[in-house]
Amino acid sequence: MTTSSETLRSRAGATSPQTKPSSAEGPSGPPAREAPQSVEPQNSRAPSGGLFASVDAKQPFKTVVHEASVHTDSVLEINDFNLWYGESRALWDISMSCARGKVTALIGPSGCGKSTLLRSVNRMNDLIDTVKVGGEMQLNGDAIYGSGVDVIDLRKRIGMVFQKPNPFPMSIFENVVYSLRIDGERDRTVLEEVCEASLRGAGLWEEAKDRLNDSALAMSGGQQQRLCIARAIAAEPEVLLLDEPCSALDPIATGRIEELIDELKGSYSVLIVTHNMQQASRTSDDTAFMYLGRLVEFGPTSEIFVQPRLKETEDYVTGRFG
Amino acid sequence: MSNALPPTGTKDPLIAAPSAPRARRSRRGTSLFAHGEPMIWFTGGSLVLALLMIIGLLGWVLAQGMGTFWPERVPQLELLGGERLMGELGDVERYTPEASMLDALSPELRARADLELAALDGQLERVLLRSGNFDISNTHYRWVDRYAIAHASRELDDSEAGRQWELDPARFRMEASASDTDWSLVVERLSWGRLYAKPVAFQVAGQALSDDPAEAWEQFEAHHSEARERWQQRRDLETHDIGDVNHALEEARLAARAAQMDLDAALAASAGAPRLTKLRAANEAAQASLLDTEELGEQRFAELQSQIRELDEQNARQTLLVQTADGTLVDLQLADVVRAYPANQLGLFGRLGVYASRWREFLFDDPREANSEGGVFPAIFGTVVMTLIMSLLVVPLGVLAALYLREYAKQGPIVSAVRIAVNNLAGVPSIVFGVFGLGFFCYIVGVSIDELFYSAKLPSPTFGTGGLLWASFTLALLTLPVVIVATEEALSAVPNSMREGSYACGATKWQTIQRIVLPRAAPGIMTGMVLAIARGAGEVAPLMLVGAVKLAPDLPIDVNNWSGSLGPIWTGAAHLERSFMHLGFHIYDLGFQSQNSEAAKPMVYTTTLLLIGIVVTLNLLAVGVRSRLRRRFAGTHV
Numbered sequence: 002m003t004t005s006s007e008t009l010r011s012r013a014g015a016t017s018p019q020t021k022p023s024s025a026e027g028p029s030g031p032p033a034r035e036a037p038q039s040v041e042p043q044n045s046r047a048p049s050g051g052l053f054a055s056v057d058a059k060q061p062f063k064t065v066v067h068e069a070s071v072h073t074d075s076v077l078e079i080n081d082f083n084l085w086y087g088e089s090r091a092l093w094d095i096s097m098s099c100a101r102g103k104v105t106a107l108i109g110p111s112g113c114g115k116s117t118l119l120r121s122v123n124r125m126n127d128l129i130d131t132v133k134v135g136g137e138m139q140l141n142g143d144a145i146y147g148s149g150v151d152v153i154d155l156r157k158r159i160g161m162v163f164q165k166p167n168p169f170p171m172s173i174f175e176n177v178v179y180s181l182r183i184d185g186e187r188d189r190t191v192l193e194e195v196c197e198a199s200l201r202g203a204g205l206w207e208e209a210k211d212r213l214n215d216s217a218l219a220m221s222g223g224q225q226q227r228l229c230i231a232r233a234i235a236a237e238p239e240v241l242l243l244d245e246p247c248s249a250l251d252p253i254a255t256g257r258i259e260e261l262i263d264e265l266k267g268s269y270s271v272l273i274v275t276h277n278m279q280q281a282s283r284t285s286d287d288t289a290f291m292y293l294g295r296l297v298e299f300g301p302t303s304e305i306f307v308q309p310r311l312k313e314t315e316d317y318v319t320g321r322f323g
Numbered sequence: 324m325s326n327a328l329p330p331t332g333t334k335d336p337l338i339a340a341p342s343a344p345r346a347r348r349s350r351r352g353t354s355l356f357a358h359g360e361p362m363i364w365f366t367g368g369s370l371v372l373a374l375l376m377i378i379g380l381l382g383w384v385l386a387q388g389m390g391t392f393w394p395e396r397v398p399q400l401e402l403l404g405g406e407r408l409m410g411e412l413g414d415v416e417r418y419t420p421e422a423s424m425l426d427a428l429s430p431e432l433r434a435r436a437d438l439e440l441a442a443l444d445g446q447l448e449r450v451l452l453r454s455g456n457f458d459i460s461n462t463h464y465r466w467v468d469r470y471a472i473a474h475a476s477r478e479l480d481d482s483e484a485g486r487q488w489e490l491d492p493a494r495f496r497m498e499a500s501a502s503d504t505d506w507s508l509v510v511e512r513l514s515w516g517r518l519y520a521k522p523v524a525f526q527v528a529g530q531a532l533s534d535d536p537a538e539a540w541e542q543f544e545a546h547h548s549e550a551r552e553r554w555q556q557r558r559d560l561e562t563h564d565i566g567d568v569n570h571a572l573e574e575a576r577l578a579a580r581a582a583q584m585d586l587d588a589a590l591a592a593s594a595g596a597p598r599l600t601k602l603r604a605a606n607e608a609a610q611a612s613l614l615d616t617e618e619l620g621e622q623r624f625a626e627l628q629s630q631i632r633e634l635d636e637q638n639a640r641q642t643l644l645v646q647t648a649d650g651t652l653v654d655l656q657l658a659d660v661v662r663a664y665p666a667n668q669l670g671l672f673g674r675l676g677v678y679a680s681r682w683r684e685f686l687f688d689d690p691r692e693a694n695s696e697g698g699v700f701p702a703i704f705g706t707v708v709m710t711l712i713m714s715l716l717v718v719p720l721g722v723l724a725a726l727y728l729r730e731y732a733k734q735g736p737i738v739s740a741v742r743i744a745v746n747n748l749a750g751v752p753s754i755v756f757g758v759f760g761l762g763f764f765c766y767i768v769g770v771s772i773d774e775l776f777y778s779a780k781l782p783s784p785t786f787g788t789g790g791l792l793w794a795s796f797t798l799a800l801l802t803l804p805v806v807i808v809a810t811e812e813a814l815s816a817v818p819n820s821m822r823e824g825s826y827a828c829g830a831t832k833w834q835t836i837q838r839i840v841l842p843r844a845a846p847g848i849m850t851g852m853v854l855a856i857a858r859g860a861g862e863v864a865p866l867m868l869v870g871a872v873k874l875a876p877d878l879p880i881d882v883n884n885w886s887g888s889l890g891p892i893w894t895g896a897a898h899l900e901r902s903f904m905h906l907g908f909h910i911y912d913l914g915f916q917s918q919n920s921e922a923a924k925p926m927v928y929t930t931t932l933l934l935i936g937i938v939v940t941l942n943l944l945a946v947g948v949r950s951r952l953r954r955r956f957a958g959t960h961v
Contacts, residue, residue: 123827130733157829167820170843180828183838229824236828 052313056293064096065310067300070287072100076141076240076270077122083135084117084126091117093294094136099240099287104262104271106285106302108278110317113291115274116164119242122272123159124152141239157184160233160269161242165249166225168217168232173209176217176228180236195235203231204261223254230261234269241265243273247280259284278318282306290314381935388932391925392681394674397507397519397666398478398485399648400452402471403432409507409519409648411666412482413451413464420447435470450484451921455517459651463516463922476504478667506536508645510655510663516692516922520645520653528640540665543643543657550641550657557634557658564627568620575609575616581779582609661691685929694874694913695923699930704878705791705871705903706937710860712795712899713802717859718852720799721806722841728807729814730836742811749804757865760797765789765869769900785900789870791879792899797869798862802855809854813847814840842952849949853942860938863907871908873916879903906934 056062075098084092092114099105107115117126124145126132138145145155157180169176177196178186186192196213200206205227209220217228226246233241243262247255255277262284265271275281281288281302288305290297290313298305298314309315316322395411402408420436428436439447448469457463469488479485510518524531525542533539586602594602638658645653661684664677688698724745732738769786777785786792817840825835841848863871879901910930913923 125823125827128823128826153829153831155829156827159827161824161827163820163824163827165820167818167824169821169824169839171838179825179830179838183828183830183834232824232828 052297052311053292056295062093062295064094064296065298065300066097067298067304067310069301069304070098070100070299072098074101075099076101077272078139079118079122079136080138081136082118082121082138084114084121085131085133086129087131091294092121095291095296097289097296097299099270099272101270102267103286104266104273104284105287105289106281107272107274107289107291108276108281108317109291109297110322111276112293114294115291116244118291119161119244119272119274122240122242123156123161125161127152157236158239159242160236160238160240162226162229162233162244162246164245166222166229168220168225168228170216170218172214173217173220173228174213177231177235179232199231199235200228202234202265203227204257204264205231221254223250223257226250226254226258227261230258230265234265238269240270240272243271245274245276248276255280278306278320282318290317292317384928384931384935387925387928388930391929392678392685394509394664394666394669394677396478396481397504397509398482399476399504399507400467400472400479401474402467403435403473404429404471407648407650408452408454408465408467409504410452410454411509411519412479412484413453415448415450415484415487416466417443417446417448419445432471436468439470448488450482453517453922455519456647456651458515459647459649459653463919478504478507504667506540506665507667508540508663509666510645511661511696512655513659513661513691516696518645518647518653518655520647523644523646523652526642526644526654529642531644539643543663546641547657547660547663550638550660553634553638554658557631557638560627560631560634565624568623568627571616572620575613577779579606579609579613582606584779686933690874693917693919694909695917695919695926699904699906699909699933701875701878702904702906702909702930703933703937704880705875706860706906706934707941708879709791709795709798709903709905710856710941712792713798713859714852714856716795716799717802717806717855718848721803721851721855722810722848724803725807725810725814726836726841729811730832730840745804745807749808752864753801753862754864754868756797756801757868760793760800760865760869761789764793764796769793789868789872789902790900791870791903794866794870794903794905795899797865798859801862801865802859805854805858806848806851809851810844810848813844813850816847817843845952846949849945849952853945853949856941856945857938860941861907861934863905863911866905866908867911870902871905872902873904873908873912875902875904877901906930906937910934 052062077099079095079097082092082095083090095118097105107118109115120126121134122138122140122145126134134146137147140155140158144150169179171179174192174196175182177199178192181192181195197206197210200209205224208224209228217225220228226249230241230243230246247258250258259280262271262273266286273281273285285302287300288302289299290305290309290311292313298309298311300310304310305314306318309318313322397409397411400408420440425433425436436447449466450469452465452467453463454460454465455463469484475485506521508518508520508522510520512518522536522539522543524534525539525546526532532542582602582605586599586606589599589602638656641657643655643657643660645655647653662677662680664673669677685698686703687700689701690699691697728738728742728745732741765786765788769784769788769790772786773781773784821839821843822835825839826832830838877898879899880897910927913930914920914927917923
């Protein structure tokens with residue numbers, strides 16, 4: 002049977018909501034039987050699950066966390082994380098942990114806050130003036146948000162790959178060793194070693210070794226994305242963030258990237274946002290399903306896709322909703 | 324439309340089917356524009372019009388400018404009444420004569436004029452003759468009426484007038500003996516402009532060595548280059564050697580004056596005795612050194628003067644006696660002749676040689692004759708140096724300002740206001756910038772500099788007046804908006820994803836700007852620089868206030884030629900405070916300020932051509948750099 006670890010009682014505007022442990026039977030509390038108020042158009046397709054209705058009504062809500070996904074050896078720990086864009090709240094009391102050396106996938110319909118959560122991990126959201134955050138995150142035990150945190154230092158510990166390939170306007174070589182360059186590394190042998198290792202890690206070495214001094218912008222889209230992965234792993238990050246890394250690629254390039262993620266598994270901890278259910282099921286070890294800024298269900302990928310505990314999750318992963 | 328669907332029966336007015344099938348709306352009167360074909364013609368026509376104007380302007384300048392230096396044939400004309408003229412023929416023009424002018428004509432001329440009037444519907448034709456010989460005739464050009472020409476030599480056929488008029492050769496042609504035009508010379512002199520004449524004799528110390536024109540010309544050619552060398556030597560003595568003496572004297576005078584001023588200041592402030600003693604000693608030394616220098620200078624002056632006199636005497640010995648068309652004899656000193664050629668004997672290569680030689684003089688020599696003759700090298704130099712200094716000033720400043728506006732400043736009403744203000748600055752008339760430059764740079768900054776560093780030279784200003792540096796500053800100010808706007812455009816065209824990628828790698832903001840944003844924006848920044856150069860190099864109005872002059876005797880950079888063991892060593896001292904010549908101002912001055920605008924007109928075209936050429940060259944350089952940057956930073960699909 003189910004044992005939900007925590008019930009998160011969320012209140013709009015609360016920066017540090019109270020948490021209280023409780024045990025609940027069944028996937029969720031009795032669904033609220035009010036007439037479905039279609040706040041969001043896609044909600045009209047949501048079947049019996051009253052969970053979404055209660056989310057829409059900003060009612061208390063609890064994340065279902067499978068016990069197999071409560072990790073003791075986690076590289077990234079997220080506790081009651083909240084985020085506002087100005088007045089509108091984008092993340093509601095997110096709590097989860099990413100296992101070391103594993104791939105964690107974030108899935109959910111558009112606008113559910115997956116990317117926002119991902120970008121919160123390396124504080125890319127700091128670039129937006131209106132963003133406020135509450136709660137905390139920890140990278141290997143070090144606080145990510147806090148007064149004494151050096152953002153530049155933090156970002157050097159976290160690699161990130163974006164939705165669209167964004168190689169820099171410089172040579173392939175310089176792209177890969179960018180993070181070393183900005184640290185002032187000048188030793189050519191060190192740079193070359195890192196470049197080769199990273200390109201091998203990203204499965205790009207054979208294609209790129211003869212054209213390291215060519216412009217990176219001349220590569221194909223799939224190659225560019227693998228180059229961005231090479232660039233991210235060149236700094237040997239503690240966690241690798243992938244923000245829909247295949248959404249701009251064709252199926253073959255997507256296949257290459259997925260193989261690559263499989264290869265990276267073990268040596269790197271990966272947090273990946275994806276729209277593609279198959280991709281999540283193929284590549285990840287843990288899957289988190291998000292909806293409208295809430296973390297709905299978090300568990301091992303095999304369970305989330307085969308026997309989710311929530312009807313809503315099942316509807317989403319089987320394509321009946323979203 | 325919905326005709327194919329069955330009636331739904333619903334009462335919803337939005338989706339109710341029409342009760343009866345509606346006829347298709349036919350395309351009526353608007354269909355021509357709906358097709359869009361007229362717009363193709365409008366847009367294409369506008370482009371063609373714009374291109375025609377540009378090509379027309381450039382083509383006109385090119386055609387006129389390139390032809391200026393081409394040596395024309397020199398025909399001789401004999402007018403009814405016996406007056407003889409010689410010179411180069413220009414444009415043919417029709418005009419309607421005044422009745423009073425016709426009435427004043429002699430019966431014979433009147434009869435010929437009436438014939439022409441009848442043939443040309445009450446108009447007459449005349450040709451512009453560059454007759455030269457200003458020292459004799461007081462004019463460079465004169466109009467010659469067609470009806471007044473009795474005879475002409477055969478060189479007339481080579482001119483536009485000859486081709487148009489198709490004069491009857493049998494009746495019209497001069498007899499060969501009466502006008503032997505084979506030896507008509509075009510002589511370009513140091514002063515008084517061109518001389519058209521035939522050589523009579525080559526003389527040394529007043530003694531004719533030859534009487535035959537061919538022989539005289541041969542001897543002239545043999546001795547001309549050495550006479551020119553003497554002239555060059557004399558000029559070097561006058562400008563460099565005497566200039567050096569003057570410079571040394573000036574330095575000594577300034578040092579003495581500065582020492583005196585220091586002493587006076589110390590006395591006025593009743594400084595301590597040891598300091599006064601020291602200053603007194605320094606002052607005495609400076610005064611003594613001034614006396615020494617003056618004495619040495621006197622000696623050196625006398626030496627140089629005697630050398631110059633000697634050269635003058637030598638030059639005065641060799642002369643070429645020539646006779647103009649009206650029979651006047653002129654004794655020409657060889658040293659005063661810049662260039663002479665028998666225009667009617669030159670073959671194609673001879674004419675090309677003269678053409679090339681004139682271009683070389685134009686590009687590399689100093690101007691003569693109130694700028695209407697000689698070269699424009701000082702103006703080229705001034706224009707290029709000013710534009711380069713301007714670029715060096717404006718590009719870094721503009722790029723930094725745009726970086727702050729686009730990358731650092733918080734976007735909001737204040738930044739928008741600043742941006743609008745900068746954009747509007749580009750629309751301020753350039754003369755306003757000139758006034759500002761004069762008031763601020765020359766009279767405030769320059770005068771302060773003078774008071775601080777050049778007080779010994781006062782009241783004559785050093786930086787406190789218009790000069791190359793202040794002109795560059797003024798133009799930099801003028802072109803700043805162009806650079807800022809172009810740079811901002813280029814910065815905003817850098818995709819945000821690149822910035823984010825850099826931040827995600829742990830780069831700071833400045834590292835991101837320096838390594839990602841600026842290289843990527845570099846081509847766009849270069850575009851701004853190209854625009855700034857194009858704007859700045861062609862600007863004249865503000866320069867008239869802040870330092871461009873009609874004639875600047877010294878270049879803004881002194882070039883001294885020291886003979887070292889490894890050959891001549893060029894050393895330069897920049898004098899950016901000096902006033903300078905500028906091609907744009909040169910055009911204005913030639914075309915509208917010169918006393919002899921007809922003579923200057925060809926030079927206006929040529930100078931315009933040159934200015935356009937320089938702007939194009941500078942732009943091409945910048946474009947070349949830009950495309951290199953593009954190749955370096957951009958791939959196939961960017």
